[in-house]
Amino acid sequence: MLNELLRTSRRVHHDAMVCPEDVPKFPIQTLEEFQSFNARLEKNPLLGEYMVARLAAVGGSGVESLTRRIMKFLISNEVAILYNWKGRDKLSFERTYVMNVIYEAAKVNFAKGEKNDMAVANSVKLWLKFAKTRIMNSHKKLAKVDVPL
Template sequence: MWCVVHFTEEDSVEVVPSSWYQSGMCRWPSIKGLEKIRKMVEREELPQNGWQECKARLMGGKYYDSLKAAREKCVLAEATSDLNSDVEMGRGKRKRVLIPISSESEDEENTPLNHQKVLPDPPRFNEVDSCCRKERARSVSGGTDEQSTSETPRGKRNLTKFEEEVLRGLSFLKRTVKDVEERLKAVEECQRQLSADLKNGRVVPSTSTSRETMETLNGFPLESMEELNEMEMKLMDSSYKVALIEELSLIGGSSAKDFLVRVMKTLISDSLAGEFSWLGFKKKRPFSQLKLKEVINGAVRISKWGEESQVAIANHVQEWLKHGKFRHERKSKKDALEKQL
């Protein structure tokens, strides 16, 4: 037999075997898994040592021969204190201990019986939209937000994973737009220089651009400081500088480092490279102050390795310059051995 009991402290109701209830106390299994408890109720298992004892009262003052009838009364008991009446006379809706009627799994663990949820709460899209508007405002103004939480009408809270993904995407777009703006400024500056040179007569337009492009790399690699100084003067001509950048960008390579090594080999010899370091340390000349450095940066920017950072470019060039002296000495020894043979 079964009965409907009201757990007074929790203000909840449930169907239990009659053997579980006695003198205002109801025994309750100290196990995990609502499915297991449901089966124990259906089989009318006897209470065991170690079960919890909860304060309860018998609803309707009667026992039921069928579990189905008891469950129907349990539904009624959620709204009324008198199970013999069809009129709601209770203090209001009670909670019900959610023992499932049927289930194929026993994975409900560590969750309060009367507060278990099947699905998580859906995201609050008004709050997500608020975060997106704030991030867009920061992107336009160029400011930063030191707070890691978004503010809603309910107060401050932690960001959800969805909102964090949105903010990361906006941050990436902000960096991309900034990079595009920098490249656009460089192109506009080059156009202004070309226009100024044309107006001042320093650049003579010519239709033989293909021939000039073919002859752009004539005289490379540079072998001495005299040749380098002459090239620095020549690079003051912006049209030649642009043509050299375009020609070098076509050299190719398997990576940004390989591309820069090919460009450096094309521009200067190992013997001349040995006289330079990137910043001029160890009593060497500073390569970073040459106009040739600007040519190298420009060639990288319009190549397929245009995303390479300035720091990475400087590191690759510095590494190649550092070993210039050793490459030159090794080549000299090799040439000497070949002459002896």
């Protein structure tokens, strides 16, 4: 309980920040939208600050939980399947400006350090890796729904 209070006291109050005009609708649904958003983050520091505060507010019980929740909030599984960490046979997520924002959002709620950065990176790697499985599972669930005629 004390840890949660400490995290809350560190958290940037995102309601006080004005939402920039160029914030997309989340989760981002297409590669083009994601790449455009990533480019805007590179050019607009205020957008980056807003997104750090917004993503930190997503919350989670630990670094891994927060990171998974951030990824689910940010991008759809259809975009996630186009990426992996290093970019072998896919696009690289590691070097995106979005990833820098994710690292910073995690630092708002949890102690700074290489250990937490590694936990964030590992969580993103796993989330990207299982995007195809999540898509297939959602299709199975839809197929099981009996539609009355």
